[in-house]
Amino acid sequence: MADEIVPVLTIAGSDASGGAGIQADLKTFLAHGVYGMSAVTALTAQNTLGVRAIEEVSPTFLAAEIDAVFEDIPPRAVKVGMVASAELILVIAKKLREHHAEHVVIDPVMVSTSGTPLLAADAVNMLQKKLFPCAELLTPNIPELTRLTGVGIVNQWTMVTAARRVAQRFDAAVLAKGGHFQGDASTDFLVFPDGHSMIFSAPRSRNPNTHGTGCTLSSAIAANLAKGDSLGEAVARAKDYLTKAIGYGLDLGQGRGPLWHGWALSGRFFA
Numbered sequence: 076m077a078d079e080i081v082p083v084l085t086i087a088g089s090d091a092s093g094g095a096g097i098q099a100d101l102k103t104f105l106a107h108g109v110y111g112m113s114a115v116t117a118l119t120a121q122n123t124l125g126v127r128a129i130e131e132v133s134p135t136f137l138a139a140e141i142d143a144v145f146e147d148i149p150p151r152a153v154k155v156g157m158v159a160s161a162e163l164i165l166v167i168a169k170k171l172r173e174h175h176a177e178h179v180v181i182d183p184v185m186v187s188t189s190g191t192p193l194l195a196a197d198a199v200n201m202l203q204k205k206l207f208p209c210a211e212l213l214t215p216n217i218p219e220l221t222r223l224t225g226v227g228i229v230n231q232w233t234m235v236t237a238a239r240r241v242a243q244r245f246d247a248a249v250l251a252k253g254g255h256f257q258g259d260a261s262t263d264f265l266v267f268p269d270g271h272s273m274i275f276s277a278p279r280s281r282n283p284n285t286h287g288t289g290c291t292l293s294s295a296i297a298a299n300l301a302k303g304d305s306l307g308e309a310v311a312r313a314k315d316y317l318t319k320a321i322g323y324g325l326d327l328g329q330g331r332g333p334l335w336h337g338w339a340l341s342g343r344f345f346a
Contacts, residue, residue: 083150085101087100087116088156088184092121100156115140116159117132152177152301165201207247208247215241215249216289250296252289261318284327284333288334295309321334
């Protein structure tokens with residue numbers, strides 16, 4: 076009999092070039108041995124050079140997507156990425172509560188790697204008011220932490236201070252990602268609502284192709300939580316996976332290229 080394969084859901088936008096969004100999430104799920112499902116919030120016409128156009132799905136359709144998944148194959152964990160608008164945020168929050176979703180990991184995607192806004196200005200407050208309370212873990216990067224708290228983040232101490240504010244406010248763990256800092260190592264801090272924290276550090280790759288790193292990391296954490304890891308274990312394994320996906324050195328496209336999500340499978344399935 077085959078080993079149990081646990082289902083995991085991503086609620087996020089589609090990336091036509093496959094480097095971020097639901098495409099990155101599903102690749103990450105497969106690499107972690109979980110069964111990936113998706114509810115699409117928006118279509119994006121984008122590549123490694125930037126985002127050209129965005130088309131949101133309707134709130135009614137998004138609700139139908141989420142219901143269809145939960146009513147047939149209930150996920151063991153949920154990753155939420157690009158949500159685009161206040162109306163869609165309300166739908167996601169409502170459905171996560173209705174279906175008693177477990178292990179909700181929210182990546183508060185506000186701006187693309189190329190600098191294109193992906194979250195409407197009026198939706199930021201709705202994100203915090205309605206969606207963040209559903210989360211077990213939030214995974215903001217430094218610009219997102221700054222926008223959420225107003226704290227000027229100039230070093231690791233101010234990053235942790237901002238993360239503690241968010242964790243205590245929403246009673247959720249916060250993984251503050253330090254990838255925007257310079258240095259030989261990439262250091263992230265997992266901060267819990269009670270104030271204690273864990274440090275995760277990895278050598279910084281010289282590979283400039285980092286499109287989809289946030290999506291990939293949050294999806295890897297959700298996959299590990301679905302398989303039964305503690306939050307600390309899930310983050311540690313996800314960061315190791317991400318570091319190797321960047322370090323593989325995939326070089327596609329004319330801009331900031333994607334990661335190689337299949338690095339762990341390469342020896343088995345690729346020559």
